[in-house]
Amino acid sequence: MVKSYDVIVAGAGPAGAAAAAVLAGQKLSVALLDRAEHPRHKLCGGLLTAKSVEALARVFGLHLSDLAARPSPFDGCGGGGLFHETSQYLFLHQGQELLRGAAAEPFRFVDRPAFDALLVRMAVARGAEYLPGRAVEACDAASGLVRLCGGEELSGRFVIGADGANSVTRRALGMNGYDRAAWRRNLAAAIEVELPVGAGPGQFPRQVSVPELHVGSPQAGYGWVFPGPRGPKVGICGLRRNDRDGRDFGAIFLDFLRLLGVAAPESVALRGHPLPYGNALARPACGRLLLAGDAGGFVEPLFGEGIFYALATGAHAASATLCGLRNGEEACAREYERLLARTVRPELVWSNRLRWLLFAAMRRLGAAPIRGFVNCAPAALAEMVHGRRSFRLLQKKTWEWGEGVGG
Ligand SMILES: Cc1cc2nc3c(=O)[nH]c(=O)nc-3n(C[C@H](O)[C@H](O)[C@H](O)COP(=O)(O)OP(=O)(O)OC[C@H]3O[C@@H](n4cnc5c(N)ncnc54)[C@H](O)[C@@H]3O)c2cc1C
Structure with a gap:
């Protein structure tokens, strides 16, 4: 039945x-x-x-x-x-350069x-x-x-x-x-690993309590380093699966780990998942x-x-x-x-x-547009990420809920 x-x-x-x-x-x-x-x-x-x-x-x-x-x-x-x-800050990096580091409300x-x-x-x-x-x-x-x-x-x-x-x-x-x-065209690839802190192979060289976004390197998409429950989480996400030299997403990710100071990144088991991206x-x-x-x-x-x-x-x-x-x-x-x-x-x-x-x-x-973007109105941009302002021209945003959703 x-x-x-x-x-x-x-x-x-x-x-x-x-x-x-x-x-x-x-x-x-x-x-x-x-x-x-x-x-x-x-x-x-x-x-x-x-x-x-x-x-x-x-x-x-x-x-x-x-x-x-x-x-x-x-x-x-x-x-x-x-x-x-919980972090009051978010660091935005372009390669080794730190572009900006403040947020109005905490990220959790x-x-x-x-x-x-x-x-x-x-x-x-x-x-x-x-x-x-x-x-x-x-x-x-x-x-x-x-x-x-x-x-x-x-x-x-x-x-x-x-x-x-x-x-x-x-x-x-x-x-x-x-x-x-069209769905497949807009599906991004994402890889993320959680690494123990340490100096050994496949370990992350420092503690992380402030989330970091990285643009420019990795060579495709963008990367992040977030505080994780057992150690920092490092990931990349992008629509392009290859860099200019034709290397695949896994190789781009290993380069990103190297750039962040992870020794012998090949020893890390990689995990990926698609992300709808537009x-x-x-x-x-x-x-x-x-x-x-x-x-x-x-x-x-x-x-x-x-x-x-x-x-x-x-x-x-x-x-x-x-x-x-x-x-x-x-x-x-x-x-x-x-x-x-x-x-x-x-x-x-x-x-x-x-x-x-x-x-x-x-x-x-290069970095100039993103530097200009994050420096033009940092408080308003942080509000945009947190949903206080809209991505649509930074207008004030209120969220509406439908029937059955409590206050
Ligand atoms: C690497 C990575 C990092 C991310 N980081 C962030 C972040 O920091 N912050 C953020 O806001 N978003 C992040 N996202 C996006 C976020 O994870 C997803 O958008 C979110 O999980 C979507 O929730 P969902 O309920 O739609 O789907 P899911 O969380 O994927 O849940 C779907 C559920 O359906 C089940 N399921 C699948 N197939 C079947 C089936 N055939 N039958 C029955 N059940 C099924 C699965 O087991 C799962 O429990 C990240 C995504 C990735 C890939």
Whole structure:
């Protein structure tokens, strides 16, 4: 027999957990399924901006005072609350040169396995049924039928696809909503490793408590060094997979590690994951299916911030579903698009423009454009990253939330 739910949420990362928490909070029957069991590994720097912290309060009722408390009821890593590091600063490097180092509000860092597990627990506390170890094999947007690997089938009045960058549910959008060639063109490669501090092979030579962004070197895309829970996290991300000499992304990453002073970087086991990078879907809803988070391509393409956009689009998809359950599929798709257009889409469009402009200018003029950019109005730029101002011409930004999302 096929088990039925009001809503099936496929994928229990931040997008899926946010959607499930909103819907279960409205007393609907919600299945939150994931192919893994939490806490599960997720390649991610774990950086949270101020808008992400606000989204946690809005969507889950998780307030900063609870999350940062020591000891915290939501402890992620050994008695220090959910955040393993908080930094008032962000250093921007061009090669060996430090361009700028201030931020108005703190950046916070979470360990993704603990963070994602907490969000799932919050959704379950509101009544969502968590089904770990269930991988979606296929989904039918017209009927809301979801087939799992192994043959089990579930049926939803609506389905929210939140199964990440390599989404299976996205395939169900068909030709209308999803151009596979365009998706692949805009998919960035990312590599990230977490290294112990030390002077030995494959170790990072210094402690890191302030996040660093590096442009210009690595030779493709940009790099970062973030404080990690067990040691610094070093990563690179870029659309181009090769440098001018034709070397691949892995070789570019090893050069970056060398530049940072890591001895024998070849001894480090590399891990990669794709990052949607300017390919937010134009029509992320079709029939009974809505896509949220990485599955819908909702990642900010200048800095690669995805956690906030996953939380926001997960919550928006849930709000639109509430509308759809009353008024039908077309109303659901319209409401989803209305919420996206008012909040998320302008940020993604304008940050993408800024990225192309900055990288094109850097190719011609070196560090000068980026130096001018970060020095022109540092406080306003920091506010832009944190979501107080829009990527659209630095206008003041307020975030709107839809039905079912608390204050
Ligand atoms: C190297 C790297 C560093 C990053 N650093 C940052 C950062 O510092 N800050 C930031 O804001 N963003 C960062 N991002 C982006 C961020 O990690 C993502 O945007 C975010 O995780 C998206 O959340 P999501 O819920 O959409 O997807 P995910 O977090 O990917 O969750 C998807 C879930 O779906 C499950 N799933 C997948 N397939 C199936 C299936 N077939 N059936 C059932 N379940 C399935 C997975 O197990 C997973 O739990 C980074 C990304 C990368 C690659």
